[in-house]
Amino acid sequence: MTVASKERKLTIARAMAEAIAQQMRIDQRVFVMGEDIGPLGGVFGNTRGLFDEFGAERVRDTPISETAFMGAAVGAASDGMRPIVELMFVDFFGVCFDAIYNLMAKNTYFSGGEVKVPVVLMTSTGGGYSDAGQHSQCLHGTFAHLPGMKVVAPSNAYDAKGLMTAAIRDDNPVIFMFHKALQGMGWLGTERDAIVHVPEEAYQLPIGKAAVVREGADVTIVGITSGVHHGLKAARALAERGVSAEVVDLRSLVPLDRQTVIDSVRKTGRLIVVDEDYQSYGMTGEIISSVVEQGVMLKAPPQRVAYPDIPIPFSRPMEQWALPSADKIIAAFETMENH
Amino acid sequence: MKPSREQQLWMYEQMLVSRYFEESIEKIYMEGKSPAFNMANGPIPGEMHLSNGQEPCAVGVCAHLDADDVVTSTHRPHHVAIAKGVDLDRMTAEIFGKKTGLSGGRGGHMHIFDADVNFSCSGIIAQGMGPAVGAALSRQLQRKGGVAVAFLGEGAANQGAFHESLNLAAVWKLPVVFVIEDNAWGISVAKSASTAIERNDQRAAAYGMPGHFIPGNDPLAIFEVAGEAIARARRGEGPTLIEIETYRLAGHFMGDAEGYRPEGEKDALFAKDPIPKFRNHLKASIGWTDADDAELVARAHGLVDGAIAFARDSAYPEPEEALEKVFV
Ligand SMILES: Cc1ncc(C[n+]2csc(CCOP(=O)(O)OP(=O)(O)O)c2C)c(N)n1
Ligand SMILES: [Mg+2]
Numbered sequence: 001m002t003v004a005s006k007e008r009k010l011t012i013a014r015a016m017a018e019a020i021a022q023q024m025r026i027d028q029r030v031f032v033m034g035e036d037i038g039p040l041g042g043v044f045g046n047t048r049g050l051f052d053e054f055g056a057e058r059v060r061d062t063p064i065s066e067t068a069f070m071g072a073a074v075g076a077a078s079d080g081m082r083p084i085v086e087l088m089f090v091d092f093f094g095v096c097f098d099a100i101y102n103l104m105a106k107n108t109y110f111s112g113g114e115v116k117v118p119v120v121l122m123t124s125t126g127g128g129y130s131d132a133g134q135h136s137q138c139l140h141g142t143f144a145h146l147p148g149m150k151v152v153a154p155s156n157a158y159d160a161k162g163l164m165t166a167a168i169r170d171d172n173p174v175i176f177m178f179h180k181a182l183q184g185m186g187w188l189g190t191e192r193d194a195i196v197h198v199p200e201e202a203y204q205l206p207i208g209k210a211a212v213v214r215e216g217a218d219v220t221i222v223g224i225t226s227g228v229h230h231g232l233k234a235a236r237a238l239a240e241r242g243v244s245a246e247v248v249d250l251r252s253l254v255p256l257d258r259q260t261v262i263d264s265v266r267k268t269g270r271l272i273v274v275d276e277d278y279q280s281y282g283m284t285g286e287i288i289s290s291v292v293e294q295g296v297m298l299k300a301p302p303q304r305v306a307y308p309d310i311p312i313p314f315s316r317p318m319e320q321w322a323l324p325s326a327d328k329i330i331a332a333f334e335t336m337e338n339h
Numbered sequence: 340m341k342p343s344r345e346q347q348l349w350m351y352e353q354m355l356v357s358r359y360f361e362e363s364i365e366k367i368y369m370e371g372k373s374p375a376f377n378m379a380n381g382p383i384p385g386e387m388h389l390s391n392g393q394e395p396c397a398v399g400v401c402a403h404l405d406a407d408d409v410v411t412s413t414h415r416p417h418h419v420a421i422a423k424g425v426d427l428d429r430m431t432a433e434i435f436g437k438k439t440g441l442s443g444g445r446g447g448h449m450h451i452f453d454a455d456v457n458f459s460c461s462g463i464i465a466q467g468m469g470p471a472v473g474a475a476l477s478r479q480l481q482r483k484g485g486v487a488v489a490f491l492g493e494g495a496a497n498q499g500a501f502h503e504s505l506n507l508a509a510v511w512k513l514p515v516v517f518v519i520e521d522n523a524w525g526i527s528v529a530k531s532a533s534t535a536i537e538r539n540d541q542r543a544a545a546y547g548m549p550g551h552f553i554p555g556n557d558p559l560a561i562f563e564v565a566g567e568a569i570a571r572a573r574r575g576e577g578p579t580l581i582e583i584e585t586y587r588l589a590g591h592f593m594g595d596a597e598g599y600r601p602e603g604e605k606d607a608l609f610a611k612d613p614i615p616k617f618r619n620h621l622k623a624s625i626g627w628t629d630a631d632d633a634e635l636v637a638r639a640h641g642l643v644d645g646a647i648a649f650a651r652d653s654a655y656p657e658p659e660e661a662l663e664k665v666f667v
Pocket of ligand 2: 520
């Protein structure tokens with residue numbers, strides 16, 4: 001057998017479905033509900049095959065009633081089940097956020113730790129394909145800001161499976177954000193680098209541990225989901241001009257692995273943070289503060305490449321201009337070089 | 340209340356415009372999207388929800404409205420926008436993401452706003468309910484007349500916003516009409532699988548307002564029932580809920596493989612296409628001739644072709660324009 005034949009490349013969509021199926025096989029308490037997650041297999045493919053294997057009782061298409069089924073996820077979780085619930089686009093959180101941030105996130109605390117709320121809320125994020133301002137947001141900061149929920153967001157299929165497995169096994173609510181452009185659904189474009197080898201057996205990754213996905217000495221680029229891929233592309237381009245960039249994939253926003261970022265910036269002395277979420281009051285500011293607070297010596301002011309503070313425009317030239325990109329990261333580095 | 344000859348011809352023409360518009364958009368949408376179908380590509384990127392088959396809902400209701408009346412619509416808005424009199428050139432340009440579009444390309448096909456005719460729509464299910472109630476409240480407070488109509492899909496009738504809005508409208512006796520376009524599907528989920536009762540008009544009773552169900556996707560029946568409901572609202576007698584059985588002749592959105600449809604459903608729906616049916620009705624009732632028809636079809640096509648040429652010829656916005664219009 002050649003090495004290549006052992007490669008088992010999966011999309012994030014397939015990796016998510018595989019992780020869910022494996023946990024459903026060993027844990028009867030796990031069930032899935034959401035819109036079009038049954039026979040259709042999810043608009044973004046991440047529940048494909050589950051309905052056929054587990055049937056309508058455990059893989060439940062819901063009415064378009066997020067307020068009800070999000071609250072129901074909280075109630076079922078507190079009563080001994082382990083629901084995985086899909087919010088089709090993260091942008092739809094507005095119709096069900098009360099159950100998320102006032103119940104799912106707080107019931108454990110309110111009850112002094114007596115009540116567990118082991119919900120996995122999986123939801124799609126991101127734009128770049130002209131779906132306009134109610135179907136393209138990331139909202140990383142919105143969810144991560146509010147205490148009581150873990151928030152994970154994988155950049156590749158290996159992490160997606162490991163984080164999904166960990167999320168299902170976690171006794172706390174976990175928001176699992178998957179970026180549409182990384183999902184491996186051709187109709188949303190496909191980021192090749194997100195499709196990677198995924199072992200068949202179940203495994204979990206620790207929630208709250210960042211990964212150094214490329215080592216370097218001159219600058220640290222920190223990102224999550226799509227931002228990681230922009231960072232890797234920028235790092236490859238910078239390498240051609242002799243600049244060695246380190247890329248950190250946060251993988252989770254809550255808990256946030258500040259130490260990995262700080263260690264990296266201590267080494268490189270330069271920091272660029274990339275986020276497809278809105279810039280102000282968000283992840284980029286949080287990362288920079290975390291580094292600066294620790295008194296890490298910087299060779300140049302830290303830079304951020306994030307979404308401007310505007311609703312996401314439909315028209316392609318405007319949207320593409322507003323999105324983070326490898327070019328913007330390189331430009332940010334040049335600003336630092338000239339400092 | 341029967342439509343006059345002029346009203347019938349108006350409805351028919353709007354249906355022709357709407358259908359040909361969708362057929363044109365469908366073709367153009369596919370430009371640049373083959374062999375690989377990627378939503379981001381082509382002159383019309385993003386999601387595209389077409390209204391082929393649902394034209395009767397739009398024309399039967401909007402026949403009773405003028406520009407001053409308020410309409411909120413959904414993610415599937417083109418037929419309603421056309422019947423409400425939205426500027427077709429600028430709407431088309433918006434769908435293409437052009438600078439000359441109604442919103443300068445900021446909104447796209449799910450966010451069509453034309454203040455001149457009080458039309459708006461949006462992409463989140465049942466989102467237009469509250470704003471329609473609010474517009475009706477504003478008319479009541481300003482004592483300036485006019486009604487509001489909220490269009491929604493049958494899937495949206497399971498949202499909290501639907502139920503809360505019905506109750507609020509009834510408690511305050513507001514001049515608003517709720518129109519459910521029941522096309523039997525919410526993406527891949529059948530109405531029967533998502534809705535506890537067979538017909539949503541029954542829900543009107545729970546909110547103390549009249550409820551009507553209109554079978555058969557019939558523009559004349561819709562005209563009649565909607566006319567009553569809108570007249571009632573204008574008289575200050577409060578809201579009405581209407582559910583219309585209609586047909587979605589297209590997929591949920593472009594690119595939908597529609598594998599969830601039972602065998603033969605699509606053919607059965609096409610056999611009931613409301614446009615040839617209406618044409619035959621006109622022939623039987625008002626002596627409509629093939630020559631009349633050819634003339635009207637040509638006019639409708641001309642209008643749409645003109646709008647598409649306008650959109651294609653228009654420039655894209657400058658990228659930096661993305662920063663404008665966040666605030667006024
Ligand atoms: C709150 C919310 N949930 C889910 C969606 C995703 N979604 C878009 S259209 C649709 C189906 C809507 O069905 P219906 O109301 O019957 O309208 P139709 O598409 O049939 O016109 C769904 C679930 C959404 N846009 N908003
Ligand atoms: Mg429907």
